Amino acid sequence: MNYQSSFxxxxxxxxxxxxxxxxxQFVLSNSAAIRAEIHRFExxxxxxxxxxxxxxxxxxxALQNQIREHVISIEDSFVNSQEWTLSRSVPELKVGxxxxxxxxxxxxxxxxxxxxxxxxxxxxGGRFKKEIVVDGQSxxxxxxxxxxPPELQFILMYSVVFVFSLEDEISFQTVYNYFLxxxxxxxxxxxxxxxxxxxxxxxxxxxxxxxxxxARKLSNDLKRSTYYETCSTYGLNVERVFxxxxxxxxxxxxxxxxxxGPCKSLPxxxxxxxxxxxxIPSVHINQVRGAFSDYSSSVxxxxxxxxxxxxxxxxxxxxxxxxxxxxxxxxSNIFTVSMSERxxxxxxx
Numbered sequence: 001m002n003y004q005s006s007f008x009x010x011x012x013x014x015x016x017x018x019x020x021x022x023x024x025q026f027v028l029s030n031s032a033a034i035r036a037e038i039h040r041f042e043x044x045x046x047x048x049x050x051x052x053x054x055x056x057x058x059x060x061x062a063l064q065n066q067i068r069e070h071v072i073s074i075e076d077s078f079v080n081s082q083e084w085t086l087s088r089s090v091p092e093l094k095v096g097x098x099x100x101x102x103x104x105x106x107x108x109x110x111x112x113x114x115x116x117x118x119x120x121x122x123x124x125g126g127r128f129k130k131e132i133v134v135d136g137q138s139x140x141x142x143x144x145x146x147x148x149p150p151e152l153q154f155i156l157m158y159s160v161v162f163v164f165s166l167e168d169e170i171s172f173q174t175v176y177n178y179f180l181x182x183x184x185x186x187x188x189x190x191x192x193x194x195x196x197x198x199x200x201x202x203x204x205x206x207x208x209x210x211x212x213x214x215a216r217k218l219s220n221d222l223k224r225s226t227y228y229e230t231c232s233t234y235g236l237n238v239e240r241v242f243x244x245x246x247x248x249x250x251x252x253x254x255x256x257x258x259x260x261g262p263c264k265s266l267p268x269x270x271x272x273x274x275x276x277x278x279x280i281p282s283v284h285i286n287q288v289r290g291a292f293s294d295y296s297s298s299v300x301x302x303x304x305x306x307x308x309x310x311x312x313x314x315x316x317x318x319x320x321x322x323x324x325x326x327x328x329x330x331x332s333n334i335f336t337v338s339m340s341e342r343x344x345x346x347x348x349x
Contacts, residue, residue, distance in 0.1 A: 030090050031138040034131045037090075038140075041129055048075050079127055092140040093132070093249050095242070098150050098178050099163030103171040104198030107232040108163060109145050112242055117233050119200070123147055132242065134250045141246060150182045158249045159192040161241060162222060166197045166210045166229065172218070179222055192248035193225035196241055200233050 051071050058064040099105040106122040113128055125147030132141040144157065154160070160182060164171040175195070182188060197215050202208050219227035226244055230237040 031131065033090055034129075034138060034140045038129045038131065044078060045075075090140055091137065092142055093134075093246050094142045094144065094156060094158045095245055095249075096150065096154055096157035096160045097143060097145045097163060098160060098182075100171050100174040102165050102168040103163040103174070104165050104200050104232060105161075105163035105196075106145060107200055108196065108198060108230060108238060108241070109143060111232040111235055111238045113143075115235070117200075132246050134243075134246050137250075139246065139250075141242070143242075149178050150185070152185055154182060155185050157191070159194070159245045161194045161196055161245055162225070163196045163198060164210070166199045166208045166215070167202055167206055169209055172210050172214070175218060176221065188223055190252075192245060192252055193222055194241055194245045194248075195219045195222055195225045195227045197227070197229045199229060199231050
């Protein structure tokens with residue numbers, strides 16, 4: 001994937017040259033602003049984690065807990081702030097990542113951000129930023145790794161990536177539950193979606209349990225979403241997933257702009273006119289009625305690739321710092337913020 005804008009060579013004179021130069025400067029300006037924002041955002045957490053380490057050295061346990069709670073409050077305020085986006089002049093793409101703790105979604109996100117593999121799954125999820133280029137335009141990609149089922153905040157996502165493990169039956173069943181949950185907040189026909197089956201640790205001792213036909217059937221049930229099989233251990237198809245979902249959002253945005261006409265502006269965030277009550281109960285895995293069996297459809301999947309071939313597709317590390325997690329010092333889910341429907345309707349982006 002290309003993360004920096006590139007421009008063709010050649011000599012152009014007249015108004016076209018001036019227009020091209022202006023456009024190039026605009027794209028480069030966006031790229032610089034995006035990189036600066038990513039650096040600022042990533043620099044906060046190491047300092048917060050340093051405070052956590054210092055707090056551990058306090059002998060007074062009551063004082064230690066009080067200080068830790070204040071730091072957690074500060075961290076939550078920073079991560080959950082509505083100001084985590086840039087100004088409207090910098091184009092952005094919001095992608096939500098959902099799956100249960102056995103899905104491999106955190107490893108997928110980590111591999112994409114850093115080019116390295118970590119087996120650890122983050123129960124609280126996280127928010128990350130990365131620059132991505134689509135059709136020659138630089139965008140700020142906002143990645144929301146959700147710690148549980150999609151909540152009301154997912155009405156703000158431009159696209160969703162559903163993740164399950166090819167080694168885990170429950171993670172597979174959870175995907176459709178999460179899709180139904182999302183359907184209660186959004187018109188899923190207007191949300192580009194990608195289905196990902198991870199195979200990070202498949203071996204003779206840990207075989208694949210979800211066959212290709214069942215995975216294809218699930219992708220068809222999810223409004224014919226594109227289906228990929230990935231391996232975060234070696235980087236197989238990881239970048240393709242994020243490039244594809246970004247391309248889908250941009251294509252949908254252009255289509256909507258054409259349908260609304262040149263005199264109407266396209267809003268930055270999805271319509272909130274049909275948002276349901278925020279008190280929708282959570283969908284738990286024990287509410288699933290039956291397993292997904294006998295799946296079959298015409299949706300293309302990723303060809304089978306051997307472990308040897310996977311190693312060849314190892315992706316070089318990016319400049320994005322490795323996400324560091326202090327699970328023992330955090331709450332279970334930093335995204336469980338109570339917010340009414342009216343508050344969402346008043347939000348500006």
